[in-house]
Amino acid sequence: MTELEIVEACRNLGRPGFRGKQIYAWVQQKAVGGWAEMRNLSNEDQRLFHEAFIWQPLRLIKAQTSLDGTRKYLFQLADGERIECVLMAYDRLTARDRRTVCLSTQVGCPIGCVFCATGQEGFKRNLSVGEIVAQVLEITRLMRLEDRDFKATNVVFMGMGEPLLNYDAVLAAIRILNSRDGQDIGRRRMTVSTSGIAPRIVDLARDDDQVGLAVSLHVADNATRDRLVPVNRRYPLETLLEACREYTRRTNRRITFEVALIAGESSARAARQMAELLRGQLAHVNLIPVNPAPGLDLRRPDQREISAFAGVLSAAGIPVSLREEKGTDIDAACGQLRRRWEEA
Numbered sequence: 001m002t003e004l005e006i007v008e009a010c011r012n013l014g015r016p017g018f019r020g021k022q023i024y025a026w027v028q029q030k031a032v033g034g035w036a037e038m039r040n041l042s043n044e045d046q047r048l049f050h051e052a053f054i055w056q057p058l059r060l061i062k063a064q065t066s067l068d069g070t071r072k073y074l075f076q077l078a079d080g081e082r083i084e085c086v087l088m089a090y091d092r093l094t095a096r097d098r099r100t101v102c103l104s105t106q107v108g109c110p111i112g113c114v115f116c117a118t119g120q121e122g123f124k125r126n127l128s129v130g131e132i133v134a135q136v137l138e139i140t141r142l143m144r145l146e147d148r149d150f151k152a153t154n155v156v157f158m159g160m161g162e163p164l165l166n167y168d169a170v171l172a173a174i175r176i177l178n179s180r181d182g183q184d185i186g187r188r189r190m191t192v193s194t195s196g197i198a199p200r201i202v203d204l205a206r207d208d209d210q211v212g213l214a215v216s217l218h219v220a221d222n223a224t225r226d227r228l229v230p231v232n233r234r235y236p237l238e239t240l241l242e243a244c245r246e247y248t249r250r251t252n253r254r255i256t257f258e259v260a261l262i263a264g265e266s267s268a269r270a271a272r273q274m275a276e277l278l279r280g281q282l283a284h285v286n287l288i289p290v291n292p293a294p295g296l297d298l299r300r301p302d303q304r305e306i307s308a309f310a311g312v313l314s315a316a317g318i319p320v321s322l323r324e325e326k327g328t329d330i331d332a333a334c335g336q337l338r339r340r341w342e343e344a
């Protein structure tokens with residue numbers, strides 16, 4: 001619920017509106033685990049609100065920490081479904097400035113990208129606004145057991161699911177996470193990632209011109225992309241790039257194009273095609289050598305091929321970076337998330 005909705009609900013219960021503001025601050029800023037922790041509420045109010053509101057915190061099933069400090073969490077939802085999310089920690093020098101939570105937006109994913117462990121499991125359902133926001137809150141609560149000052153600084157919607165197929169909930173979650181009396185995470189510190197749901201990219205430009213956009217492009221020819229990212233059959237590259245141009249026209253913002261580098265697919269010729277496709281587009285290309293995932297028979301190209309691919313794009317004037325690996329040893333890196341811990 002937004003702060004306003006909680007204030008209204010309190011008034012409807014015959015309590016002053018400021019109680020709602022207090023509850024919102026306890027839930028969002030202090031990330032408490034229950035009504036009893038809200039120390040400025042009387043016992044009577046705690047009982048009243050306990051009966052009136054539904055509070056379904058995520059249940060932590062398991063947490064794992066990578067050698068590089070990345071943490072992966074397996075949470076159970078109220079209906080028993082399970083999702084994963086990731087907290088990316090950086091080195092000690094910068095860790096206090098940037099703590100990025102990678103959120104899931106769906107249970108499973110209907111897109112079925114061939115290199116993605118989540119996509120191979122099929123789709124169960126969308127997450128609610130509360131289930132999306134609760135991932136940040138629960139990670140905050142858990143981290144504060146170790147570090148009282150912990151606060152998430154960045155959010156990326158890049159976990160399980162296609163965020164733009166759960167559009168309304170993602171947008172509502174962004175607004176709650178951005179609210180000043182709540183987590184107060186700047187919208188420019190949030191990034192929505194999409195496999196290429198073209199109409200929703202245009203909608204996003206209209207509805208929120210601050211939040212960042214990352215497009216999982218991967219390849220620049222339709223035949224290959226149809227195979228790797230099946231949603232390309234519905235929104236082929238021409239349609240996708242037209243939506244991207246419209247997004248940039250409206251927001252003036254640069255789009256990050258994510259490119260998974262796969263041995264046998266990421267040739268210099270493929271790089272030239274990509275440079276041609278992105279000509280004139282305000283773009284930044286993020287190269288991600290494909291990660292090993294159990295059950296998926298994909299290999300990353302060798303270092304020489306990766307450098308050649310990057311070199312072609314740079315020579316065409318396209319800013320390009322190689323994504324720093326995070327959490328590969330605990331299957332928390334891109335494309336590796338899925339509910340593999342269910343039997344754990």
Ligand code: SF4
Nearest residue numbers: 109112113116119161
């Ligand atoms: S990469 Fe993203 S869009 Fe593709 S199947 Fe995986 S979760 Fe879905």
